[in-house]
Amino acid sequence: MDNKITFVDTHAHLDGEEYQNDLPEVISRAKQSGVGAVFVPAINRESIVTVMKVCRQHPGFCFPMLGLQPEEVKEDWQEVLSDMKQAFEDNLCKEADSPLKYIAIGECGLDFYWSRQFEKEQLQAFEKQLEWSIEFQLPLMIHCRKAQNEMLHVMQPYVNELPGGVFHCFTGNQKEAERFLQLDRFCLGIGGVSTFKSSHLREDLPAAVPLQRIVLETDSPYMASVPFRGKRNESAFAVEVLKTLAQSYNVSESEVATITNNNVYRLFGVSASA
Ligand SMILES: [Zn+2]
Numbered sequence: 609m610d611n612k613i614t615f616v617d618t619h620a621h622l623d624g625e626e627y628q629n630d631l632p633e634v635i636s637r638a639k640q641s642g643v644g645a646v647f648v649p650a651i652n653r654e655s656i657v658t659v660m661k662v663c664r665q666h667p668g669f670c671f672p673m674l675g676l677q678p679e680e681v682k683e684d685w686q687e688v689l690s691d692m693k694q695a696f697e698d699n700l701c702k703e704a705d706s707p708l709k710y711i712a713i714g715e716c717g718l719d720f721y722w723s724r725q726f727e728k729e730q731l732q733a734f735e736k737q738l739e740w741s742i743e744f745q746l747p748l749m750i751h752c753r754k755a756q757n758e759m760l761h762v763m764q765p766y767v768n769e770l771p772g773g774v775f776h777c778f779t780g781n782q783k784e785a786e787r788f789l790q791l792d793r794f795c796l797g798i799g800g801v802s803t804f805k806s807s808h809l810r811e812d813l814p815a816a817v818p819l820q821r822i823v824l825e826t827d828s829p830y831m832a833s834v835p836f837r838g839k840r841n842e843s844a845f846a847v848e849v850l851k852t853l854a855q856s857y858n859v860s861e862s863e864v865a866t867i868t869n870n871n872v873y874r875l876f877g878v879s880a881s882a
Pocket of ligand 1: 619621649715827
């Protein structure tokens with residue numbers, strides 16, 4: 609692959625314990641494969657600290673995001689949200705011009721795949737974070753699983769004011785893609801699932817989604833691309849997603865990189881070669 613091509617992994621949990629023994633190697637393999645920046649989401653109270661630690665170790669390469677992930681919404685969700693709000697306010701004040709400034713709210717969203725036990729709380733927590741997105745003028749990094757109708761319903765009153773964002777780990781069909789893309793400042797995050805043999809994304813995406821509405825991601829440590837499927841994922845494997853999209857859109861790899869980098873810059877204000 610041409611060394612000059614760089615691109616962004618917009619979603620990787622590099623603060624996870626899966627990387628505690630070899631994060632420097634993971635980062636250096638990512639850089640070698642062309643990754644120019646990685647966005648790392650805090651998802652709960654504990655990861656507020658661990659995400660910032662990773663980003664501090666790799667400033668200008670790892671960029672922090674913060675939100676309450678829907679599967680992390682439990683009885684204490686209101687306290688966690690108030691801690692997160694405080695963390696945002698401190699960060700925006702202290703790190704205003706630094707690479708450690710939060711670049712997005714998230715990951716946040718709705719997930720009714722396993723359980724609807726906290727459905728009401730998930731909806732309220734997500735709505736709160738929509739309000740933050742408008743208040744702080746930060747884009748959203750959204751997790752949506754088995755909840756598209758509910759999600760679009762909650763977002764509806766805010767769509768004109770929201771600065772935009774990403775529906776991360778998109779694996780749906782053409783119709784689902786079209787519904788998300790009706791929100792015109794939003795993109796779909798495409799990851800390793802697109803490389804799976806069984807995946808219909810390679811046909812559905814070119815049919816329904818312009819590259820101008822796609823960003824690349826890995827969702828590491830989950831969802832590793834073919835040929836690494838089932839193994840621990842890492843940011844370097846984003847290149848497999850890039851290659852897959854180039855093939856299915858029938859464009860060059862550098863074109864996919866250029867267009868998705870522009871999308872990332874438009875949404876997050878971060879350049880791939882930061
Ligand atoms: Zn995630």
